[in-house]
Amino acid sequence: MKQFIVRRVGYSLLSLFLLSVTIFLFVRVTGDPTTLLVEPGASPEDIENMRHQFGLDQPLWVQYWLFATSFVTGDLGQSFYYRTPVLELYFQRLPNSLQLAAVAMVLSLLIGIPSGILAAVRVGGFWDSAGKTFSLLGLSLPQFWVGLVLILFFSVYLGWLPSSGSGGILHLLMPAFTLGWYFAAAHMRLTRSSMLEVLDSEYVKLARLKGLPEALVIGKHALKNALIPVITLAGINLVVMINVAVVVETVFAWPGIGRLLYEGITFRDFPVVQCVVVLGGSMIIVVNLLVDILYAYIDPRIRLES
Amino acid sequence: MANKLLSLENVSAHYVSQQGTRVVRAVDEVTLSLDAGETLGIVGESGSGKSTLALTILRLLPKAARIVGGRIMFEGEDLVDKPAAEMRRVRGKRIAMILQDPMASLNPLFTIGDQVGEPLRVHEGASRSSAWQRAIDLIKSVRIASPQTRVAQFPHEMSGGMRQRIVGAIGMSCEPRLLIADEPTTSLDLTIQAQYLDLLRELQRTHGLALIFITHNLGIVAKMCDQLAVMYAGRVVEQGPVSRVFSQPLHPYTKALLGSIPRMTEEREQLTAIDGQPPDLANLPAGCSFAARCPAAFARCQVEAPPDFTVEPGRSARCWLAAPTVHASIDQTIPLSRSAAS
C-alpha cells in the first residue's frame, strides 16, 4: 500500500511538472511572451524592465526555474485589470464556483443515477431509449445555447427567473441546470453501462439462483457494485465542473472562476488566464490522485494489479 | 413416473428474434427424468441447448426466450405454470444451481456470512443473527478452517479453492433436493477441478442431493454420473445409464463422440472425427438434425426426424437405427471411424 501511494504520488508530481512545462513552453515558444506578460500599453522602458524581471533575457531553463519557483511560492503575478494578486482574485471567486458546482452535481446525480438504473434494468425498452435521447441531447447541446434558450423562456417570456448575476437560490437554478445536464448525461451513461456489466456478472446470476426477489437482486447486489465507478467519476467531475463552467458563468454572468477566465480573455489579462489554467489542472491532478488512493483502500485488488 | 424427483415431459424452449422472424429451437421436445439422490449428466457441444435447458428448469431464461411447451414436474408440481413469486421460492430453496465460474460467483462487496446466510433469510425468514450462526455451520461443513473468522471476511481475502467451497455452501444453505451444476469446472486446473468434483460428491452424499451436471466433457460424466443424456441441436438424442451408454452407444453421434476423445489407456492411431458442423438451430433440416454428418445415415433420415425410441427401460435414442426392428444389427451398420467408411 505504501509503495502504491509513493508510486501514485510520483506520477502525479510528474504530471504536474509536465503540465507546468507545457504551459511554460506554450507561453515562451509561441510568439513573443512580452506581449502576454507585460501590460498592454506599457512604455519601452517598462517592457525592458519586465523582460529583465521575468528573466526573458536569460536561457530557457533559467526562465523555467524562475517560473516554477514563483508558482511553488504562490506568486502567480498581478492582474493587469484589477491590480491585485491573481491568487487573491481566484480565491474570491472560488466559493461561487463551488456553490454552482455543488448544486449542479446534486442535480446531475439525482437525474443521472436513477435514469441510468432504469435504462439498464429495462434495457431495450421505452425508458432505455428515453434515457438515451436525454443523454444524447445533454452531451450534444452546446451549454451556451441551452443557457440562452432557458433565459429566453424563463426570463424573457415568463419572467420567472433572473437572467444573470448571483444572489438567492433563484439565481442558481438555471446555471446549475445548464451545467448539470451535461454531467447528468455522462453520469447516466456510466450508471447504465456499469449496471449492465454488473447485471451480467456471475454473482448477480447467483443472487437470482438463490431465489432473491428482483428488488433485492438489483437494490443490494447490483447497485452497490455498479455505483462505485459512478461515484468515482462524480468526485472527479465535481472538480472538473469548477473548472469548465466558463461558458455557463459567462452566459448567466455568474461571478465564479469561469467568469474570471472570461474576463481574463476579454481584458487581455494574461496572468489571470494563466492562473486559472494552472490551478485548474493542478486541482484535477490532485483529485485524481486522491480518488486512486481511496480506491485502493476500498478495493485491494487494484493495489496488486496496477 | 410419480416417484421421480424431477421429470421433464416434451419440454421446448425457443428464442424468438425481435422481429419475430427467427426462431431458434434451443431446447426441443426434451423428455428426461431423475430420481432423488441420483446424478444425471447432460452432455453436448456448444450450442446444443444444454445450458438453456438448465435455465428452463429454473425458469430463468433470458427475455428473448420462452418455454413453448411441455411439463416440468418437480416433487409432484408442474414448474412451467407456477406463478413467478412461487417459482422464486423454489430457486435456492428446493433447487440450487452452481455457475461456470465459482471464483466470480461471490459478490466482492459483501461478507461471506452475509452471502451464505442470504438464502436462509429470504426463504426461511431467519433473523440476521441466526442466519449468521448457520452460515458458520455451513462454512464448517464444507471443511473450511476457522469458520468464525472466515464468516466475517470478504471474498478477496480467500483463496480460489475456498471460494469454490463457499459457493458450494451457499448452494446447500436451504437443504435443496436438487443441485444443477452448469460447466462447473471448465476454467479450473486439473487438481483444482478434482477437488471441486470431490466436494460436490461429498455434498451429495451428506445431503442426499440429486445432481445434474451440464457439461461438454464426457470425462466428468464418466467420473460423476449415474445417468446420461446426450444433446445435439436442441434435442436429447440418447439417454440411459452411464455405463450402458459408454459401453454400447445407440446413437451414431454418441458413438462418434466417444470415439473422438483420446484415451490414456489405449493406443489409437486415429480418433473418430465427426465431419462438418452442427446445424443452424434457426434453420434445422427436415429430417434428423445429425443426418448430414452421420456416417450411417440413409434415405429416411434425410426426410423424417426419428422419434424417441425406448430400447430398454430407461434407455432411449432418437435414431432410426434404434427402432425395434433394426436395433439388433446396430454394431454392424455403424463403422467406427470415418476412414473406414470412405
Next chain:
Amino acid sequence: MTVTTTPLAAAAASPAARTLKLWRLEGFPLIPVLILLLIAFVAVFADFLAPYDPQIGSLARRFRPPAWEAGGSMAHLLGTDHVGRDVLSRLIFGARVSMVVGLTAVLVAGGIGTLLGILSGYLGGWVDQVIMRVTDAWLALPALTFAIFLAAIVGPSELNIIVILGGVYWTRYARVVRGEVLSLKQREFVRLAVVAGCSKWLIMRRHILPNVLNSAIVLATLMLGVVIVTEASLSFLGVGVPPPKPAWGLMMADGKKGLMVGYWWLTVFPGICIMLMVLSANLLGDWLRVKLDPQLRQL
C-alpha cells in the same frame, strides 16, 4: 487419411449476407446522415446558395425579424442582425466554417492521436512512458479551458483554432487507441507475425493499424460533435473564429445582447444549426460504435 469439411458455402455465405442485411436494416441513422450531407453540401456551395454577402450589412436594415413575424419580409427569410447582415446567408457560410474547422481538427487530432497511441501501445517501454505521461498531464486540463488558454496565447484565427483543437483533443485519441493496441498485442495473430519474422514497423502497419481503424473512425465521428461544440464555445467567448467571419458560435454571442429585448432569432437559429450538426454526428457515431466496434460499446 481423408480430411473432409463441410461445403464452405453454408458457413461462408451466411455471416457475410447477415452482416449486409443488418447494415441495411438495423437502425441506420438515415436522417442524421442526410442532415450532415446537407450541411456539407451547403458548406461547399455556400457562394451560390447564400442570397447576400455574409459580412456586409446595412444599418438601415438592422434587427429585421424572420419573414413570418410582423415586420419581417421575404427579402430576409430569417431576419437580420445588429449590423443588418442577412442571418440566412451568415448561417450558410457558418456551415462552411464549422465543417472546415470540425473536419480538419478531427483529422489533426485523430492523426496525431492514432500514431502516438499505436507507438505507445506497441513499442511500450520508455516510448510508452513518455507519451502516456504527457497525455496524462494534458488530459488534466479540461479541454475547453486548455483551448481558451492556447487561443489566448496564439490569438484567434481559423487556422489557429484548428491547430488548437487538434492539440487539445489528440490525447483522448491516444488513450483509446493505446488501450486497443494493448489488447491487440495480446492477440495471437500479432504473436504469430513475430514468429513469422515480421519487423515491428510491418506489424504496426499491417496488423495493428487496420485493426484500430474501426475504433478510430467511431471516435472521429463522436469527436466531430465535441470539436464543433468547442469551436462554437470558443467563438462565443470571443477567442474563436475572429469577426466578421460568420461562425455559428460567434453569431450567438453577438445575438445574446438582443435576447433580452426579444430579438430571439439571432440566437435561436445558429443554435439550432449547431444542435442539428452535433446531434447528427453523435447519432451517427453511436450507431457506428455498435456496428463497427462492439468493444467500444461500454465507452
Next chain:
Amino acid sequence: MTAVMEAKGLSKHFQARRGLFGGSRGVVRAVDEISFAIETGHTLGVVGESGCGKTTTAKLVLGLETPSGGSIQFEGRDLETLDTPGRRRYRKSVQAVFQDPYASLNPRMRISAIIAEPLVTNEKTVAPEVRHRVLELLDLVGLPERSADLFPHEFSGGQRQRIAIARALVLSPQVIVLDEPVSALDVSIRAQILNLLRSLQTRLGLSYLFIAHDLAAVAHMSHEIVVMYLGKIVESGEARALALSPKHPYTKALFAAALPSHPDERSDEPVLQGEVPSPLSPPSGCHFHPRCPHATARCAQEAPRLRPVEGRQVACHLFE
C-alpha cells in the same frame, strides 16, 4: 535418433516490477533450468497446471522471449552463437499454432495473405509461386481452393485452425510449437485437428512441441512427455509409460485427477489437496513439498535434482 532441438538449463526470470516508480518486487522464475530434447519427427508433450511455465517455454523456443540463462541448441548449434543468416534459418524452421483460432488470424487479411505472410516476409518469391504454395497448403490441410480469397470471419473454429496450421507449414519448418491447439474447439472438431496434425507429422516428418492441459490428448499425441510444476521439470520420459505409471508424486496426483474416459475407470485415489502456490514466493526445497503426501523434512530444505529412474527422469528424493 537425433534431436532436432535441445534445451539445456533453460531459464526465464521475470522481474516483478512495474512502471517508473515501481521498485523491484522480487523475481518470478517462470522457467527454471529446464532441459529437454525434441527428437526429429517426434512430439514432445509438455503438461502442467497454470503457472508451471509451459507457455513461457513455448515463447522461449519461438524466440518471443530471450532466455535469462541456459541455451537452446538447434541441429546441434547453440542459438546464441548463430550469425544472422543462421538465426533467420532458425526462425524459418520453427513455427507455431496457438490456442484461439479466432484470435490467430488477422480479421483484416485474406486467407491467402495470412498463409503467405511468413513466406513473403522471409523469402523473395514471385507472386504466382506464392499463390501456388498457398493452394498446395490449403489442399494439404483439407480446405477448398476458393478459401484463399475469403476472410477469416467466413470460417468456423475448426476451419480457422486448419488455416493456422497451413500458415505454420508455409516455410516448410522442422519444428512446430502447438500451444493448446485444440482446447478452444468443440469436442467433435478436436479429433479432426488432432488427426490432421498426426498425419502431417508422418507425411512431412515434422517435430512438435505440444502443450496442453488435456492429459489424454497429450498422451495420445506425444512420444515423450515433460511434466512441469512451478517452473521446473519434475518428471520426463516416454509418453505411454509415464502416463500409465507416473512416478513423481505430483505426476501421480495430476494423472489421478485426470478424468476417466469410461465409467469403469473411475479411480478412488485421494485427491491432491491445496492450491498451486504463487510463483512470486515458491516454497523452499522441492516446490511441491507442501502438497506432497510423502514429503519429509529434507524436501523442505533441499531441492531434488532430476535423476534417471527406470529409463525416465524424476526429480524426487523418494527415488534416490
